[in-house]
Amino acid sequence: MTRLDALRAIYLQLADRIVVTIMGAVAAELQSIGHRPNFFYLQHAMGLASSMGLGIALAKPHRQVIVLDGDGSVLMNLGGLTTLARYRPRNLTHVVFDNESLLSVGGFPTATSTGSDLAGIAAAAGVPRTARVATIDAFTQAFDEAIAAKDLTTIVAKVEAVGPSAYVTDLSLLENRFQFQRYLRS
Amino acid sequence: MSPVSTINSRAIYDALKACGIRLISALPETWLVHLIRMAEDDPDMTLVRLAKEEEGVGISAGAHLAGVKSAMLMQNHGFLASINGIVSCAQLYRIPLLMLISYRGEFGERDPWQTEGGGVTEDLLHALRIPSSCLDRPDHVAVRIAKAQTLALSSNKPVALLLRRDLMWEEAP
Numbered sequence: 076m077t078r079l080d081a082l083r084a085i086y087l088q089l090a091d092r093i094v095v096t097i098m099g100a101v102a103a104e105l106q107s108i109g110h111r112p113n114f115f116y117l118q119h120a121m122g123l124a125s126s127m128g129l130g131i132a133l134a135k136p137h138r139q140v141i142v143l144d145g146d147g148s149v150l151m152n153l154g155g156l157t158t159l160a161r162y163r164p165r166n167l168t169h170v171v172f173d174n175e176s177l178l179s180v181g182g183f184p185t186a187t188s189t190g191s192d193l194a195g196i197a198a199a200a201g202v203p204r205t206a207r208v209a210t211i212d213a214f215t216q217a218f219d220e221a222i223a224a225k226d227l228t229t230i231v232a233k234v235e236a237v238g239p240s241a242y243v244t245d246l247s248l249l250e251n252r253f254q255f256q257r258y259l260r261s
Numbered sequence: 262m263s264p265v266s267t268i269n270s271r272a273i274y275d276a277l278k279a280c281g282i283r284l285i286s287a288l289p290e291t292w293l294v295h296l297i298r299m300a301e302d303d304p305d306m307t308l309v310r311l312a313k314e315e316e317g318v319g320i321s322a323g324a325h326l327a328g329v330k331s332a333m334l335m336q337n338h339g340f341l342a343s344i345n346g347i348v349s350c351a352q353l354y355r356i357p358l359l360m361l362i363s364y365r366g367e368f369g370e371r372d373p374w375q376t377e378g379g380g381v382t383e384d385l386l387h388a389l390r391i392p393s394s395c396l397d398r399p400d401h402v403a404v405r406i407a408k409a410q411t412l413a414l415s416s417n418k419p420v421a422l423l424l425r426r427d428l429m430w431e432e433a434p
Contacts, residue, residue: 095323115326120350123319127350130323130331133284133307154312155319162309252354256326 076211078172078234079104082143084215088222089114089141093131093259096143097124099179100238101172105143107239110246115255118248122152125159125169132164135259139166139222146173146187153196159227160201168221169202169229174236182236197229204228263294264432269399270295273361273424276406277332282359283307284324284331286317292363292429293334314339318346322356330410332359337366337382338375340421347389347419357413357420359406364395364423369430386421393421397428 078100086108094114096102102116117124128142149156149171159169175188187193194207203226206217214232221228274296277285284307285300287293300308311317314335321331335343340362351358365372366379386393392412394405405422413420 117319117350117354119353120319120346123315123322123346123350126316126319127323127326129309130284130320130325130329131327132323133309133320134324134327134329152313152316155316157312158309158316248353249355252326252356259327 076209076214076232076234077237078174079107080211081172081214081232081234082108084211085218088218093135093138093140094143095124095128095131095140097121097145097148099145099242101143101145103239103242103244106244106246112254112258116246116251121148122155124148125152125155128167128169129155129159129162129164131259132167133162136164136166139168140164142167142169144169144171146171146175146185146193147177149193150185150187150191153200156197156200156202156229160197160203163201163203163227165226167227168218169197169227170218171229171231172234173231174234176236178236178238179242194229194231197231202227202229206230207233209233263291264430265292265294266429266431267295269402269428270299272399272402273396273406274299276403278303278306279403280359280407280410281330282332282410284309284320284329285334286311286320286331287334288312288314288317288336288339290336290339290363290365292365292424293336296334296361313342315343315346318343318350318358321358322350322354325356332361334361336363336378337423338378340382341378341385344385344389347391351419352389355417357417359410359413360419360421362421362423363429364425367426369426382423391419391421393423395423395425397425399428402428
């Protein structure tokens with residue numbers, strides 16, 4: 076499974092939901108499919124996309140929030156999984172694209188390449204629903220179930236370590252930020 | 262009885278409420294115990310207990326974009342632990358942060374492990390160009406918190422208030 080194919084498979088369900096992504100390939104690939112005002116790309120601050128998602132989910136309890144995370148980012152804020160689990164926002168779905176590497180800085184392997192199991196870590200942190208998937212069909216099924224379950228879910232999707240040819244897009248960071256704020260407050 | 266001042270903690274908490282703060286992220290530290298309990302007991306406040314202070318930057322950023330005013334309670338060592346998030350989330354994306362930082366390691370500090378952080382806190386705030394002020398007397402608590410929040414919102418940037426020993430600790434020196 077490539078991350079791009081996985082994003083395409085859920086894109087229609089992202090269209091009317093609040094989406095927060097990490098930097099790098101996830102941000103560039105989602106924008107290549109089509110940027111929307113309800114998509115925010117945290118283009119640095121690795122590890123904090125799930126914390127931002129928690130802040131939004133607590134502030135907007137009646138809206139569904141999707142966080143598109145990655146293995147390198149989650150590994151920088153494992154404690155954040157315990158905070159997510161502790162407050163258990165039922166309107167938050169946490170997708171972790173796990174390519175077992177820090178792709179955008181040269182593809183160096185992360186600890187998930189040597190067996191660290193982020194779905195297991197999330198479950199042990201107290202996240203009530205977790206899934207571990209490696210195919211598009213299993214991913215879309217897990218994603219649909221997470222939305223329907225109306226409970227905090229972490230889906231770890233194993234994806235190939237391939238990404239876009241470029242990471243900088245023509246969407247400026249602050250344009251994205253103020254557009255997203257306007258969307259959230261409208 | 263803890264020598265942490267309940268009266269002055271209450272003044273700080275009431276000032277935060279008066280600014281419209283509805284979400285507080287916190288990591289416990291001795292001087293903050295009353296403030297955290299006040300937030301916990303307040304049905305109109307969302308208290309988010311953190312594993313590490315940097316998470317609070319992300320939580321406040323998300324809350325702000327969604328229209329909820331928030332504040333962060335941390336020790337100065339928690340500020341040190343948050344710096345990447347402050348720079349690469351809050352400053353990069355022009356997010357207002359109201360940071361209340363207990364200023365350990367100043368004159369009067371008895372805990373040896375707190376003494377190093379005190380010496381670098383203000384230098385780091387200056388290096389990061391974060392506007393800051395101290396809270397050291399009860400009579401200016403409300404107005405300084407209100408002004409700090411006003412600047413955070415008008416500039417879309419982090420601001421810091423340093424909670425000093427003279428305000429927070431009632432034990433004789």
